[in-house]
Amino acid sequence: MRLQFDPLLDTPKPFVKWAGGKRQLIPTLNQNLPDNFGTYYEPFLGGGALLFHIITERNNPKCNISDLNSDLILAYITIRDKIDDLIPSLKNHEKNYHTNSISYYYSVRESNPKSDIEKTSRLLFLNRTCFNGLYRVNSKGKFNVPLGKYTNPNIVNEENLRSVNRILNTTRVSIKCRDFEAVLSDAKKGDLVYFDPPYQPVSSTANFTSYTNKDFTFDDLFRLAELCQNLNSKGCKVLLSNSDSKEVAKMFSSKHWKISKIQVNRAINSNSKKRTGHFELLIKNY
Numbered sequence: 001m002r003l004q005f006d007p008l009l010d011t012p013k014p015f016v017k018w019a020g021g022k023r024q025l026i027p028t029l030n031q032n033l034p035d036n037f038g039t040y041y042e043p044f045l046g047g048g049a050l051l052f053h054i055i056t057e058r059n060n061p062k063c064n065i066s067d068l069n070s071d072l073i074l075a076y077i078t079i080r081d082k083i084d085d086l087i088p089s090l091k092n093h094e095k096n097y098h099t100n101s102i103s104y105y106y107s108v109r110e111s112n113p114k115s116d117i118e119k120t121s122r123l124l125f126l127n128r129t130c131f132n133g134l135y136r137v138n139s140k141g142k143f144n145v146p147l148g149k150y151t152n153p154n155i156v157n158e159e160n161l162r163s164v165n166r167i168l169n170t171t172r173v174s175i176k177c178r179d180f181e182a183v184l185s186d187a188k189k190g191d192l193v194y195f196d197p198p199y200q201p202v203s204s205t206a207n208f209t210s211y212t213n214k215d216f217t218f219d220d221l222f223r224l225a226e227l228c229q230n231l232n233s234k235g236c237k238v239l240l241s242n243s244d245s246k247e248v249a250k251m252f253s254s255k256h257w258k259i260s261k262i263q264v265n266r267a268i269n270s271n272s273k274k275r276t277g278h279f280e281l282l283i284k285n286y
């Protein structure tokens, strides 16, 4: 087995399907990346679609990645440090799922494992087998998505997990579970920060996703807009995805910010008719 991460052979991809995941937008985001930057920061990491793109396509930058969802961050750390124990645990889930998918799915959903390996394999198993591959918790932080309809879900996906393991072990990536505001004090001139926060619902009927038991409120968005102004004053390069709303456009109306409207297909929506095109904003200061 190869021990080193080889950017020509390894193409790690997000190992979770995540609401708001940016995989399909990578070509657009790539066109909007600056040619050069220092450290890369991604404080709303989710599935990390842009992180994996940057690590494989750019010249091995130092990366500081973080998210407030502790289960998700534990998964990154477990894949990095305990892959050889994680794979058999996932294979065990796969075997049991094929025996009786309904009862096994709900027994795992109700379970509350204590070890890092079992916690991570539970998250990955549920993500592969739940309805729409959605991560959503209730107000007590308990995962509450029903079983999805799959004939043969790829529960283990060993090749990609090993590729992610190699990339996290052989590149300069620091992983933290923190609020976005707590991880940028060291960001300096020339560093790149990509913000992809939970979006505000664009209408009262729009889907809203709870990634943690603490919703991302309008006050959080305001905090984020202030942080973007501070980073801009320090000379950091800032790229932000957000919903196409008047409030967001107003927060970034000063001359430093270039706003473009981009068309996206929303992959996760319980109503398949609503999965087609809608617009988002892409905002940058360079």
Ligand SMILES: C[S@@+](CC[C@H](N)C(=O)[O-])C[C@H]1O[C@@H](n2cnc3c(N)ncnc32)[C@H](O)[C@@H]1O
Residues within 6 Å of the ligand: 014, 018, 019, 020, 021, 022, 023, 043, 044, 045, 046, 047, 048, 049, 050, 066, 067, 068, 069, 178, 179, 180, 181, 196, 197, 198, 199, 211, 212, 215, 216, 220
């Ligand atoms: C839209 S998703 C990011 C999707 C990601 N770009 C991808 O490609 O998968 C937003 C993320 O922000 C995280 N989050 C929510 N509130 C946060 C906060 N206050 N600080 C940091 N992360 C937060 C959520 O857990 C979620 O993973």
